[in-house]
Amino acid sequence: MNIDLSGKTALVTASTGGIGHAIAYGLSESGAHVIVNGRSQASVDAALDKLAKALPTARFTGLPADLSDAAQTETLIQALPQVDILVNNAGVFGQMDYFATDDAEWERYWQTNVMSGVRLSRALLPGMVERGWGRVVFISSESGRNIPADMIHYGVSKTAQLSLSRGLAKRVAGSGVTVNAVLPGPTLSDGFAAMMQDEVARTGKSLEELGKAFVMTHRPSSVIQRPATVEEVANMVVYVCSAQASATSGAALRVDGGVVDDIV
Incomplete structure (x- = not known):
């Protein structure tokens, strides 16, 4: 299958690292002009430099904005060229006990994980x-279906993304525009690496070893019995953004390694 996105412009939010960066690379490798977004100019510049070295003939633009902030999101929207592909990847996650999660933390997750996609989709669709x-494409999570007891606030925000993507797909039905959600499971992303940093230092084990142990302890239903790589998640997103995926819309597409234990 030859995925050719030449002539298309893609905005990938939170694409200076992790899954977002891998998606930006994959879309660009397929010919798209990719707009890289991060919270700071420094992080955007570093990502652009890395991408340019890996794909020297590709076209990238950098636009910094903290998408949890409505005003900064509007400034970003005003600076955008015509956008054909929107990947709503901006998100935060972390373990926190429900009874210690105050209103401010709930609001931070809601604004970042949900409202960033609401605002951008409303402007660009x-x-x-x-x-x-x-x-x-909304980057949701298996945690949106399999709510973790130690990250209820995160799971709720990811379930909201599933509702949003399905509703928007129905809203633009028959238009030639597709809206989907992709649901990664445990992934060897920059965020996961940061979460495991102390454990790596304490045990001397590799991130891959600790990732596998994490999956087997906390997501034992995993069929692949390891975390995914960011590239494996990006591969699904690139396909969903292609012309070949024109009959896929309103879907929740899992890249969770089989963590969600059902057959649909």
């Missing part, structure tokens, strides 16, 4: 519909 082609 009408143009896609008018042109008769577009792709919107």
Whole structure:
């Protein structure tokens, strides 16, 4: 299968590292002009430099903005060219006991994980519909279906993304625009590495070893029995953004290694 996104422009939010960076690479490798986003100019510049070295003939643009902030999101929207592909990847996660999670933390998760995608989709979907082609992808999580007891606030935000993506797919039905959610499971991302940093130092084990142990302890239903790589998640996203995926819309597509234990 030859995925060719030449002539398409993609905005990948929170793409300076982790899954977002891998998605930006994959879309660019397939020919898209990719707009890289991060919270700071420094992080965006570093990501652009890394991508340019890996793909010297590719086209990238950098636009910094903290998408948990409505005003910064609007500034980003005003600076955007025509966007054909929107990947709503911006998100925060972390373990916290429900009874210690205050309103401010709930609001931080809601604004970052949910409202960033609400605002960008509201701004960019009408143009896609008018042109008769577009792709919107929400990076949700298996935690949106398999709510973790130690990250209830995170799970709720990821379930909201599933509702949002399904509803938007129905709202633009028949337009040539697709809206989908991709659900990673445990992934060897920058965020996971940061979460395990102390454990790596304490045990001397590799991130991969600790990742496998984490999966077997906390997600024992995993079929692959290891975390995914960011590239494995990005591969699904690139396909969903392609012309070949034109019959896939309103779907929740799992890249969770089989953690969610059902057959649909």
